[in-house]
Amino acid sequence: MRKLSFVLLLLSLIYCKNKPSVFEVKINHVSKNIIDELKHLKEEETNFSGLLYKDEEYEVRKSCSGEWGGTVYFKNRQNNVIHYAVATCPVSVNKINGKYYVSNSLAHMMGFSEILQIADPEKMTTTKKIPVYHPDIITREYESESTLGTKKILDTTRVLIVSSFVYNKKLYSIISGIDGTKTTISELKNNRFETVTELPEKIFIQNPLLLKKQRMILNYISNILKKEL
DSSP states (O other), X not given: OEEEOEEEEEEEEEOOSSOSOEEEEEEEEESSOOHHHHTTSOGGGBSTTSEEEEOSSEEEEEEEOGGGOEEEEXXXXXXXXXXXEEOSSEEEEEEETTEEEEEEEEOSTTOEEEEEEESOGGGSEEESOOOOOOTTOOXXXXXXXXXXXXXXXXXXXXXXXXXXXXXXXXXXXXXXXXXXXXXXXXXXXXXXXXXXXXXXXXXXXXXXXXXXXXXXXEEEEESOOEEEO
């Protein structure tokens, strides 16, 4: 019988007296579909609805049409004006020192990843609406073609960003080779990925479900890893 094998990656930031910053990684395999069990979560607790980030100023959402492009949307929470730009395809949005960092990744062909820096979303092109997000719906005609207001600070191939997070005002990413041979936690340093630690298992994850229920914990669930059970 063929079943989906879900992978749960738990990343904790542990504070120790002698070691002020330690990444602790736990990987668990479960043989049941737990997606339905997670649908009760609030929108801001997961990226299930396309909401990637929210602060006092903006709600940040995404759309993705695969090789046909993707978009990141910044909706101003005060006046409801929507600003958007090309981003193929957003997996995480983080904020450091007032600037937003959009991590993009796509597994098409050889695969690629990039990180965009957005200092002021108000300088981005405006649009009238954000398409309803569903990972199986290809929007295409809605995708932005504008790069206005964005700065590409990292661009690489054969590497996929699973997700990114901020720790001590530094941007870290969980990245995986397109061939699935290695997965690491890497720091963005001098516009390059610098490996901090290698994960104990090979992980190839596309369109992960990100849970943000606890401030210092990131969970990823992927339904693309299949095996015979």
